[in-house]
Amino acid sequence: MINKLIAHISRFSNLTDKEIQEIRNCFHEKVIQKKEFILKAGVVSTYECFIADGCLRAFVIDEKGTEHNIRFGIENSWIGDLDSFFKQTSATYYIQALETSSLLLIDVSKLNRLMDTIQGFEHYFRIMFQYGVMSLQLRMVQELSLTAEQRYTHFIKKYPHLLQRIPQKHIASYLGITPEFLSMLRKKITSK
């Protein structure tokens, strides 16, 4: 499983065998079942997770009890509540598996140590965080300035591979609409 992470880092950075071994030593593997949680709001996030296989969702619950999906994570991406993880404060995210998923977990002291001591590893995370800002910026802009139909059209274009994997109700929650409204939008777009 760790080979998937090493291959992902190697897309961006050249690592020596010694560095690869150091990185291997800092992660542990975990398989979680569909519907299982790796984080719940209110507890401190112990691990940041690389998804070797599978699919998870990060969501928040508002005071009325409504769930809002923030993002989905699939293989070769990272998922976690970064604010809680780096500050070691209570999480605001719930993170739950939508499929049986294989994860590689690392704690904050090890992640900081690897970023401080292996230049290629820090380079990789600079790029991951850069992508993270760009992706959240777009999500924020869409949330604030696009209609539900425009947001759905963007979603289809950007994440066609997710449409078959993620239940409609979770896509609706990501788009900030009801499953019924999403169903109506799908019919409208299909009939165009």
Add this chain to the structure above:
Amino acid sequence: MINKLIAHISRFSNLTDKEIQEIRNCFHEKVIQKKEFILKAGVVSTYECFIADGCLRAFVIDEKGTEHNIRFGIENSWIGDLDSFFKQTSATYYIQALETSSLLLIDVSKLNRLMDTIQGFEHYFRIMFQYGVMSLQLRMVQELSLTAEQRYTHFIKKYPHLLQRIPQKHIASYLGITPEFLSMLRKKITSK
């Protein structure tokens, strides 16, 4: 003006004199007046900006013509449309000065070169992007799961120094409410 940026980087990284000189050579200074724009949606973002002094806002305009403030930037922070800047595609952000502001500008090829060649500079940007993700994550969570009153209370706690500098109408736009509703919230909170 460039000394402010060097001092900011030096909070996170040790730089040699040669590296400092290389960084100096890659930026140019610009003073912009209140209400002036450094970026408009639809054009490609040429520069990423370090704010040496002043205050700016990044906002989007929806199809009804309503402005939505995404974030405010003050001295010792960065502002720009990262997605447009790194991909050299059309910007979605407008960026406008709320005060006369002193900026340090860098283009994408120079920023990439500095990150690739000066380890301390990449370390600094790894941390800037990491903070960026954490901050956008919180903004997203608040937007999706908190009431307007809760969002305002968070804003007061997190950015007390901005309350006097930023017009109420722009704070209202950031919070996603009307200026009238913000005025009502302020009276309610003051009278508690």
